[in-house]
Amino acid sequence: xxxxxxxxxxxxxxxxxxxxxxxxxxxxxxxxxxxxxxxxxxxxxxxxxxxxxxxxxxxxxxxxxxxxxxxxxxxxxxxxxxxxxxxxxxxxxxxxxxxxxxxxxxxxxxxxxxxxxxxxxxxxxxxxxxxxxxxxxxxxxxxxxxxxxxxxxxxxxxxxxxxxxxxxxxxxxxxxxxxxxxxxxxxxxxxxxxxxxxxxxxxxxxxxxxxxxxxxxxxxxxxxxxxxxxxxxxxxxxxxxxxxxxxxxxxxxxxxxxxxxxxxxxxxxxxxxxxxxxxxxxxxxxxxxxx
Ligand SMILES: Cc1cc2nc3c(=O)[nH]c(=O)nc-3n(C[C@H](O)[C@H](O)[C@H](O)COP(=O)(O)OP(=O)(O)OC[C@H]3O[C@@H](n4cnc5c(N)ncnc54)[C@H](O)[C@@H]3O)c2cc1C
Numbered sequence: 460x461x462x463x464x465x466x467x468x469x470x471x472x473x474x475x476x477x478x479x480x481x482x483x484x485x486x487x488x489x490x491x492x493x494x495x496x497x498x499x500x501x502x503x504x505x506x507x508x509x510x511x512x513x514x515x516x517x518x519x520x521x522x523x524x525x526x527x528x529x530x531x532x533x534x535x536x537x538x539x540x541x542x543x544x545x546x547x548x549x550x551x552x553x554x555x556x557x558x559x560x561x562x563x564x565x566x567x568x569x570x571x572x573x574x575x576x577x578x579x580x581x582x583x584x585x586x587x588x589x590x591x592x593x594x595x596x597x598x599x600x601x602x603x604x605x606x607x608x609x610x611x612x613x614x615x616x617x618x619x620x621x622x623x624x625x626x627x628x629x630x631x632x633x634x635x636x637x638x639x640x641x642x643x644x645x646x647x648x649x650x651x652x653x654x655x656x657x658x659x660x661x662x663x664x665x666x667x668x669x670x671x672x673x674x675x676x677x678x679x680x681x682x683x684x685x686x687x688x689x690x691x692x693x694x695x696x697x698x699x700x701x702x703x704x705x706x707x708x709x710x711x712x713x714x715x716x717x718x719x720x721x722x723x724x725x726x727x728x729x730x731x732x733x734x735x736x737x738x739x740x741x742x743x744x745x746x747x748x749x750x
Contacts, residue, residue, distance in 0.1 A: 561636065
């Protein structure tokens with residue numbers, strides 16, 4: 460969490476305030492004690508990407524930085540246990556070596572998992588839910604310092620409401636996310652007159668995972684369309700490891716020298732007939748362009 464001169468600001472700078480105290484608990488026990496003894500209104504920001512003053516307080520600000528990382532993975536249920544303060548940008552690198560990825564993401568990856576879940580952050584595509592929809596269960600530290608495990612069959616009402624609670628029920632410390640086997644995203648850009656796009660809109664929405672419509676600078680009033688669709692990932696475990704290492708060599712446990720070799724090799728194969736794309740799994744991959 461970034462505090463400059465005692466002042467916290469959100470991503471856009473539209474919300475800023477000076478908390479009375481900033482505390483960084485190291486584990487759940489420490490966090491419970493912090494919440495119980497905190498002075499004033501307690502807030503626990505993620506990455507501060509929300510535009511509304513959700514994190515604002517003149518009381519205690521809790522830095523959840525210690526609550527990240529991949530805590531476990533169950534291949535039978537395809538559920539990964541993740542520390543709630545884990546930034547999304549680093550999550551792909553943790554899941555990718557296991558052959559798994561998040562089902563969907565928004566258009567940036569700077570948020571923490573807890574912040575994104577607490578606000579119902581979503582991507583696009585009719586068949587893909589928000590991050591809250593992929594929550595299988597979570598651990599919640601309530602305002603009284605009690606720890607609850609919340610799942611469809613345990614504390615069910617808190618589970619249902621707590622998946623999108625703007626932090627009102629307490630601090631999620633660990634979130635179990637339904638994940639899915641890795642996939643690639645293929646990106647295609649094209650331009651089309653606005654009237655054609657409007658005519659085909661329902662079909663485009665149905666057939667594509669993600670569309671971004673950009674108002675084109677062209678005089679013909681055309682729209683520039685960016686589509687990203689999934690395709691199967693046929694990467695070997697070694698290839699996945701290399702891709703993960705390219706993004707996060709420290710997590711993959713490789714030397715800087717080897718990392719340079721991987722990056723150089725990868726840059727070479729991104730050249731002809733293929734496009735380098737970044738998957739929701741966090742890794743850059745090459746996908747053949749649609750004609
Ligand atoms: C450039 C940009 C792009 C964006 N793109 C999208 C997008 O594509 N789709 C979309 O839906 N949204 C998008 N957003 C909105 C963003 O995803 C949400 O505001 C999200 O909440 C930010 O997460 P954060 O980690 O920054 O949380 P914060 O903004 O820091 O906090 C948000 C709320 O989450 C709560 N919270 C944080 N951690 C926990 C926790 N561990 N337990 C319980 N509550 C917690 C906080 O208390 C607070 O109430 C975007 C925002 C920006 C600035």
